[in-house]
Amino acid sequence: MRVENPLFLLDYDGTLAPIAPRPEEAFPHPEALEVLRALMARYPLYVITGRRVADLARLLPLPGLRVVGGHGLEEGQVGGESRLLFPVDLGPLRRVLPSCPGVWLEDKGFALAFHYRGAEDEPRARACLEGWLSAHEDLLRALGLEALRGKKVLEIKPKGASKGEAVLRLLPRHPGHTPVYIGDDATDESAFQALKGRGLTLKVGPGPTLAEGRLGDVEAVLAYLKSYL
Numbered sequence: 001m002r003v004e005n006p007l008f009l010l011d012y013d014g015t016l017a018p019i020a021p022r023p024e025e026a027f028p029h030p031e032a033l034e035v036l037r038a039l040m041a042r043y044p045l046y047v048i049t050g051r052r053v054a055d056l057a058r059l060l061p062l063p064g065l066r067v068v069g070g071h072g073l074e075e076g077q078v079g080g081e082s083r084l085l086f087p088v089d090l091g092p093l094r095r096v097l098p099s100c101p102g103v104w105l106e107d108k109g110f111a112l113a114f115h116y117r118g119a120e121d122e123p124r125a126r127a128c129l130e131g132w133l134s135a136h137e138d139l140l141r142a143l144g145l146e147a148l149r150g151k152k153v154l155e156i157k158p159k160g161a162s163k164g165e166a167v168l169r170l171l172p173r174h175p176g177h178t179p180v181y182i183g184d185d186a187t188d189e190s191a192f193q194a195l196k197g198r199g200l201t202l203k204v205g206p207g208p209t210l211a212e213g214r215l216g217d218v219e220a221v222l223a224y225l226k227s228y229l
C-alpha cells in the first residue's frame with residue numbers, strides 16, 4: 001500500500017538496520033543510505049529513534065537527515081545542532097544503579113538503557129532489572145522518570161516523551177503530507193496509536209501491534225521504500 005505525498009517517519013533498529021548483539025554493531029541495510037538519500041530529495045523524512053541524534057549521525061551520515069532521538073527527547077539534524085526537549089536529572093538514579101549479571105548500561109545522558117541481550121541467563125537478567133525497578137519506583141516518580149521496555153532493553157527516561165508524542169509534534173510542520181510510520185518494537189506502538197486514522201502505520205516483523213499493516217523484515221522495509229522512487 002502506498003500513499004500520496006508521504007511524510008516518512010522511520011524507526012532505526014530493526015527497521016533500517018537488522019538487530020545486532022550490540023548497538024554499535026547495528027549497521028544500516030546496505031541499500032539504506034542510498035534509498036534514504038533519494039527519498040529525502042523528494043519527501044520530508046525523519047528517523048524516529050530511541051538512540052541519541054549523535055549516534056544516528058554516525059550510522060546514517062546523510063547531511064540534513066532529520067532525527068528525533070531518545071524516543072522523542074531530542075531533535076536535530078545530521079551535521080547540525082540537536083536540542084534536548086525535556087529537562088532531566090539522572091544524578092540520584094546513577095547513585096543506585098542495578099547490579100544484575102549480564103546487564104550493561106548504555107548511558108545516553110538524558111536516559112539510561114539497561115541491556116540484557118546476550119546475558120547468560122536473559123530471563124534472570126530481566127527479572128533482576130524488574131526487581132530493581134520495583135525497589136526504586138518512588139525515586140523514579142520523584143524525579144519525573146519512567147521505564148520503557150524495548151527489545152531486550154529496559155530504559156529509564158523522563159516521563160512524557162514518547163514516539164507518539166513526537167510524531168504528533170511533527171505533523172503540523174508538513175501540511176498536505178500523509179505520515180507513513182514504520183517500526184518494529186514495542187516502543188513504536190505509541191506512534192502507531194497516535195497516527196490511527198491519520199496515515200499509514202507498518203509494523204516490521206511478528207508480534208501483536210496497533211499498526212495497520214506489516215512488513216516481514218528490514219529487507220521488506222527497503223523494498224517498500226524503493227517503491228516510492
Ligand SMILES: O=P(O)(O)OC[C@H]1O[C@H](O[C@H]2O[C@H](CO)[C@@H](O)[C@H](O)[C@H]2O)[C@H](O)[C@@H](O)[C@@H]1O
Pocket residue numbers: 011012013014018019020021022023024025026048049050051052106113115117150151152153185187
Ligand atoms: O527506536 P530504535 O531506533 O529502534 O532504537 C531502540 C533502541 O535501539 C538500540 O537497542 C536495540 O538495538 C540493538 C542493536 O540491534 C540491540 O542490541 C538491543 O538489544 C536493542 O534493544 C539502542 O541501543 C537503544 O539505545 C535504542 O533505544
